[in-house]
Amino acid sequence: MSPPLVASHFSCLFNEISDHHFRCSWILLAFTGTWRLCDTGREHRKVFMQQFQPSQVLLHRPAELRAARFLLRQLLDSPAKYERHLRHMAGMVILSTVYGIDIQPEDDPHIDISERALHAMACTGNRGSFLVDSLPFLKYVPGFLPGAGFKRQAREWYKVVDAMPHVPYNFVKESRAAGTAKSSIASRVLDDIENSGKDQKEQELVLRNVLTGADTTVSALGAFFLAMTMYPGVQKKAQAAVDEVVGHGRLPDFQDDIPYIDAVVREVLRWRAVLPLSVPHAVIKDDIYKGYYIPAGTVVVGNTWAILNDESIYGPNTDEFIPERWLTKERIINTAMRDCSAAFGFGRRICPGRDMAQWSLWITAASILATFTISKSMDEKGIPIEPSGEFTSGLLCYPVPHQCDILPRSEAARAMIQSAVQN
Numbered sequence: 331m332s333p334p335l336v337a338s339h340f341s342c343l344f345n346e347i348s349d350h351h352f353r354c355s356w357i358l359l360a361f362t363g364t365w366r367l368c369d370t371g372r373e374h375r376k377v378f379m380q381q382f383q384p385s386q387v388l389l390h391r392p393a394e395l396r397a398a399r400f401l402l403r404q405l406l407d408s409p410a411k412y413e414r415h416l417r418h419m420a421g422m423v424i425l426s427t428v429y430g431i432d433i434q435p436e437d438d439p440h441i442d443i444s445e446r447a448l449h450a451m452a453c454t455g456n457r458g459s460f461l462v463d464s465l466p467f468l469k470y471v472p473g474f475l476p477g478a479g480f481k482r483q484a485r486e487w488y489k490v491v492d493a494m495p496h497v498p499y500n501f502v503k504e505s506r507a508a509g510t511a512k513s514s515i516a517s518r519v520l521d522d523i524e525n526s527g528k529d530q531k532e533q534e535l536v537l538r539n540v541l542t543g544a545d546t547t548v549s550a551l552g553a554f555f556l557a558m559t560m561y562p563g564v565q566k567k568a569q570a571a572v573d574e575v576v577g578h579g580r581l582p583d584f585q586d587d588i589p590y591i592d593a594v595v596r597e598v599l600r601w602r603a604v605l606p607l608s609v610p611h612a613v614i615k616d617d618i619y620k621g622y623y624i625p626a627g628t629v630v631v632g633n634t635w636a637i638l639n640d641e642s643i644y645g646p647n648t649d650e651f652i653p654e655r656w657l658t659k660e661r662i663i664n665t666a667m668r669d670c671s672a673a674f675g676f677g678r679r680i681c682p683g684r685d686m687a688q689w690s691l692w693i694t695a696a697s698i699l700a701t702f703t704i705s706k707s708m709d710e711k712g713i714p715i716e717p718s719g720e721f722t723s724g725l726l727c728y729p730v731p732h733q734c735d736i737l738p739r740s741e742a743a744r745a746m747i748q749s750a751v752q753n
C-alpha cells in the first residue's frame with residue numbers, strides 16, 4: 331500500500347475497528363496489558379482525553395516553561411551530560427503535570443524508576459528480541475535451568491515495569507487523602523471518576539501509559555540536538571529567527587510567534603520518527619478495506635516512517651533536515667501541507683499528549699536556540715567529530731549518543747539563564 335493511501339485511510343480504519351496490539355517479545359507480554367476499548371475503557375479514556383484538550387493543555391505551560399529553563403541551567407553547568415538532562419526535563423514535565431510531583435534536581439526516585447522501566451520495555455519492545463519468541467515452548471523451562479536466564483531477567487524487569495505507574499499513582503492517592511494534592515491530570519481524572527463511582531482498577535489503568543510520554547519526548551529532543559549538530563546552517567537561521575522576535579534581553583515565552591521554530595519542531599518529528607512503525611493495532615471486528623477482507627484479530631501496522639518520508643507530500647530529500655519545507659514563501663507555516671501527526675499514531679488511539687509534547691518541544695528548542703550554540707566537538711587533532719547519525723532500533727528509537735559542544739552564545743545569555751532559574 332503506498333504511503334499516501336495508508337495515511338488517508340489509516341485513520342478511519344484505526345478509528346473504528348482497531349485497538350492496541352503489542353506484537354512484542356514474550357517477555358514484554360509478561361508485563362504489559364492492552365488498554366482495550368471496551369465500554370469502561372472507552373469511558374475512562376474519554377475522561378483522560380479531556381485533560382489533553384487544547385484549553386487544558388494551556389494549564390501545563392507553566393510547568394513546561396519551568397522545565398525548559400531548568401534544562402538551560404543544567405546545560406550551562408554540565409553540558410556533557412546533556413542526554414541525562416533531557417531525560418530529567420521530560421520527566422519533570424510529565425511528573426508535574428500528570429501527577430503534581432515536584433521532582434528533585436538530581437537522583438530523583440520517580441525519574442529513576444521510570445528510566446529503569448522504560449529501559450526494560452525498550453529492550454523487549456520487538457518480537458524476536460529473545461529466543462523464547464521463536465521457540466515459545468521455552469517459557470515452560472524452569473527458571474533455575476541453564477538457558478532460562480531470560481525468565482530471571484523478566485522477573486527483575488517485571489518488578490520495575492509494574493512499579494512504574496504505581497509509584498506516582500500512589501503518591502497522588504496518598505496526597506489526595508492527606509489533602510495536600512496539587513492539581514494535576516491524575517487528581518482531576520480521579521475526581522471525575524470517583525464522582526462517577528467506578529472501580530479502582532479501572533482508575534489505575536487510565537493512568538498507566540502516561541509515563542511513556544517522557545521517553546518519546548526525550549527521543550525527539552535527542553533528534554533536535556543531533557539536527558543542530560549536523561546542520562549548523564539551520565541552527566544559525568533558527569537562532570536569527572528567535573533573536574528577531576525575542577531580542578537579547580529576555581528568554582522566549584509561549585506567546586512569541588516564531589514560525590521558523592514551529593517548522594523546526596515539525597521537522598524534528600518528521601525527520602526521525604520516534605516510533606517509525608508506531609504502535610501496532612489489532613482489528614477488533616471483521617472489515618473490508620479496498621476489497622481486502624480483514625478479519626478480526628489482524629494486526630495492522632502504520633508505517634509512520636514511510637508516511638513522513640513521502641516526497642510527494644514533504645518535498646525532495648526527506649532524509650535531510652530542512653525546516654523550510656514547512657514554510658510558505660511568506661515564511662509562515664504552510665497549512666495546506668499535511669502536518670506531522672503521523673508521528674503520534676492513528677485513529678482514536680492517537681497519542682493524547684501530542685499537543686503537550688509539541689509545545690514542550692517548541693519552548694525547549696526556542697530557549698536553547700536563544701542561549702546556546704550546539705556544535706561538533708573536535709578531536710585532539712582539531713578535526714570535528716562527525717556524529718554517526720544512527721538511531722537505536724526497536725519500537726521506540728533514540729539517537730545513538732553523540733558528542734557535541736554546547737556553549738552559551740554570550741555572557742549576557744549566561745546571565746539571563748542564571749537569573750531566570752533563580753527567579
Ligand code: HEM
Pocket residue numbers: 350365424428539540542543544546547550604605608609673674675676677678679680681682683684686687
Ligand atoms: C514527541 C513526543 C511523543 C510522541 C512522538 C508520541 C507518540 C505516540 C504514539 C505513536 C502513540 C501510539 C498511538 C497509536 O496507537 O496509534 C502514543 C500513545 C500515547 N501517548 Fe504519546 N507521544 C509523545 C508524547 C506524549 C506525552 C507528552 C504524553 C503524555 C503527557 C503521551 C501520552 C501517551 C499515551 C497515554 C498514549 C497511549 C494512548 C492509548 O493507549 O490510547 N505521549 N504516543
